Amino acid sequence: MAHNLISAKDETSSLTNEDIFASSQYVSTSHPPNQPWPGILTVRIFHGNGFSIPDQYHQAVNSVQSGSSLTQTEISKRPWLNLNGRRLLLLYAIVEYDKFYARSLSASEIIEKLRWENLGSYSVKFDVFRAAELVLRFYLYHPSHRKGSSDFFLGKARIEPVLEERKYTRWLQVEEGAGEVCVEIEYTKTATPGIQAVGGHQGRCLGESCSSGYRRIFQVEKRDTNLLYASKKLVDADDSSHVFLSQADKPFVAPLGFVAPIPEGLQLHAPLIHGGPLFYHLQKPRRFDVDRCQFYAAEILCAFESLLSSNPSYRGPKTENILLDSIGHVVLCDFSLYHLDTAIPSHSTVEYPAPEQLLHENSSTKTSVRWWWTLGIFLYEMLTGVPPFYSESIEKIHEKITSSEPIVYPNYLPSSAKDILAGLLDRNPERRLGAKRGASEIKEHPFFDCIDWNKLMRREYHPDFKPPKVTMRFTESRKVRALAKAEAMKQLTKGSNYVSSLPTGQITRPATVDHNKKFMEMMQGKFPVAAASLPPPPPPRPFPDVKIPIDDNRDWELVWDEEAKVFYFYNRSNNARQIIVPQTSFPRQTSSQAHDGSSTGDVGNLPSQIQKEDALEAALKAGYTHLISQILHKYGGMDLNVKLYGFQRAPTLLEFAVEQEDANLLQLFIDGGATDTSGNALFLSVKKGYQELVAILAKMADRVDLTRALGRAVDRKDAAAINILLASGAKCDFKESDRPPPPSRGCYFPDVPDNEDYMPPLVRAVRLDNMELVRLLLANGADVNVGYHDLRGEHRSRQVIDVMCGRVIEAAMELGHRDMVELFLEMGADIHLPQPTWQFHDCPVIARSVYFSVRTQLREVEAAWQSTRDSAEWVVV
Secondary structure (H helix, E strand, O other), rough: OOOOOOOHHHHHHOOOOOHHHHHOOOEEOOOOOOOOOEEEEEEEEEEEEEOOOOOOHHHHHHHHHHOOOOOOHHHHHOOOOEOOEEEEEEEEEEEOOOOOEEEEEEEEOHHOOEEEEEOOOEEEEEEOOOOOOOEEEEEOOOOOOOOOOEEEEEEEEEOOOOOOEEEEEEEEOOEEEOEEEEEEEEEEEEOOOOOEEEEOOOOOEEEOOOOOOOOOOEEEOOOOOOOOOEEEEEEEOOOHEOOOOOOOOOEOOOOEEEEEEOOOOOEEEEEEOOOOOOOOOHHHHOOOHHHHOOOOOOOHHHHHHHOOOOOOOOOOHHHHHEOOOOOOEEOOOOOHHHHHOOOOOOOOOOOOOOOHHHHHOOOOOOOOHHHHHHHHHHHHHHHHHHHHOOOHHHHHHHHHHHOOOOOOOOOOOHHHHHHHHHOOOOOOOOOOOOOOHHHHHHHHHHHHHHOOOEEEHHOOOOOOOOOOOEEEEEEHHHHHHHHHHHHHHHHOOOOOOOOOOOOOOOOOOOHHHOOHHHHHHHHHHOOOOHHHHOOEEEEEOOOOOOOOOOOOOOOOOEEEOOOOOEEEEOOOOOOOOOOOOOOOOOOOOOOOOOOOOOOOOOOOOOOHHHOOOOOHHHHHHHOHHHHHHHOOOOOOOOOOOOOOOOOOOOEEEEHHHHHHOOHHHHHHHHOOOOOOOOOOOHHHHHHHHOOOHEEEHOOOOHHHHHHHHHHHHHOOOOHHHHHHHOOOOOOOOOHHHHHHOOOOOOOOOOOOOOOOOOOOHHHHHHHOOHHHHHHOOOOOOOOOOOOOOOOOOEEOOOEOOOOOOEEEHHHHHHHHOOHHHHHHOOOOOOOOOOOEEOOOOOOOOHHHHHHHHHHHHHHHHHHHHHHHHHHHHHHHO
């Protein structure tokens, strides 16, 4: 039995709204028998060995090793720990106690001897409000995926913690697998756990109900355990008689942790479930397979059944109240389950109410019968992807529910699924499945023949899908962090030396510039120079907005003084000389080898690489382009893959040539060994619309840069550049391995100059509403089912696109390009394909209203297009 934990009212009565979250404390007003005193449970995993590796892991490793398309960046991001040249397998454990979850990480050296090694003094703390089982589940990272749902389950260990104030260790056997693990457990009593807000003094707002008074729910953090809670305020509730704490023994219902008094009434705190709403996870696969629907529907059914006796006034949850925990089990989370208030109805307003509720008929019908209708609504959406009565108007939803039109069941559904849906969604409550014998009648339906209900209630099924997020991570004390990690690394490396060094290839400027006597004399004017005849130095110009003028005077030559080891310009007509001084005030960073492999350092009497760079920059600034060939070939060659630091933006030589619109200069640099490794020169030529330069640079670009340039040309609606790039080998789509892995969260790439570099060109054309470009790209092999990520553009009405991650036909539908949608369908587009995945990345979900709007419109267009096509075929026959 659960029990109430209530704050001392007199301790917080003087607090304000701003202080209550930071200062509220509670004490136990009555300690029920056979229940532990409130406290904190500290868990630490020490060692583990003997784990059994599933065969699927070996298959996954072999597929990764045999994959030839993996880039070095991808390989470095694999879930292995590279330590001193050795690859260690990464394991992790998810520890559960009373609906809270924590993750701990470990590493092992080889597959055959998979061990748990704690890399530091990591531990986790759980709040203890009632006796519960401690469960440790162990996983092995998938070698080619970041998503937790793809990881390999190794087994679990369980223990009933001894809730007495002491510390002890236990060796636990791993069930559903092999091996054993050593765990340290410590329990301490406490009566003053402070509550700290997250995201402001009231905490971060959760859910869509935060704009309406009593339904506001916030996220708060408990100071002593760092656990996150969902918190709701009960206004004008002065005692706990309206609060129920009887949900703790229900496996698929979130329990209420504790209650704290506040000046306005009471504050309820329940564990924050981090797996996310179940029906948001439906967005990615578009619809669940039958086995997954059976599992979720069975757990929802058991949650409903367990609530019938404890809270009969509860009228059923909305879709947003059905969440997944960190393991993948269903958890029903609704604060209206925890209290009964005559002024505030204790139920959620369901999205698709039963017809008898709308018609106000059959008032004697049991509440449970309406719950089975809601179960049918949930199951229909899981099986098909959309609810059976969806509409953007609430009035139309209610009209569809109460009408006599039959519900349409797709042909791909198995007969057992159609039959249970027909039973649950029967508009006559007396004939509805479950009306006679309740949940047991539904459990006996053939749709659930594969479910072992006793095993399900014990939560012993291992869900196929596990959300990547958990409640919290194991942490370690700062005092022991450095020592523990050093000791752990020492044990893993077995005493081997691990030495790191900095690169030594940096070249500094020659000392002769400051110490050579003749050079100093030249700088002091003792060297004969016709200063009056020197051309005035060009004024500093910002690159690349202003084009540098080209001097047609060919009288200027470049001379290398071997004795002084300096460059200077010499005019044959008037003997004028112009000393070439360093173009920048800071040392350059350049390679130590020329483009032909020869040394570019100070060898003999030849100029160094840096001196040649200074001469090259000086010639470009002065417009003496006829001297560039001399710099490149007369003095032993030079590395042309450098930046011009004397200019404001530090462009590369190829970028400089593109900005000058000089095809000859561009070709000269290319012939000298300059490369466009990042594609920036090609992108600049596309941006400027210099088609001749696009053609030159496209010949040396790789496939990825060509496709990136193609996307930029599409943005500019430059058909000529598009045709040049396509003729040069540009593809209309990227490969999965082309994209760099994004950061830990979101789709944004901070290190990529143009965040849309990897947006498929076809998606860009759709965003521009340019049917001509769409047809051109499709004619050149663009994938009509291509996916995209992070589409942050705007359409004609200047509204931000909501479907940021999806497929091109979805973007066209949201933007209202029905003609494009029909063209894509004609070209073979499949609207039922799952959302595209991006390795090491989880796309964000969008609002259900937007998702349903786009999906239902696509289905309507597909149905109309299919009808037109069938009619046309019939006429032809």
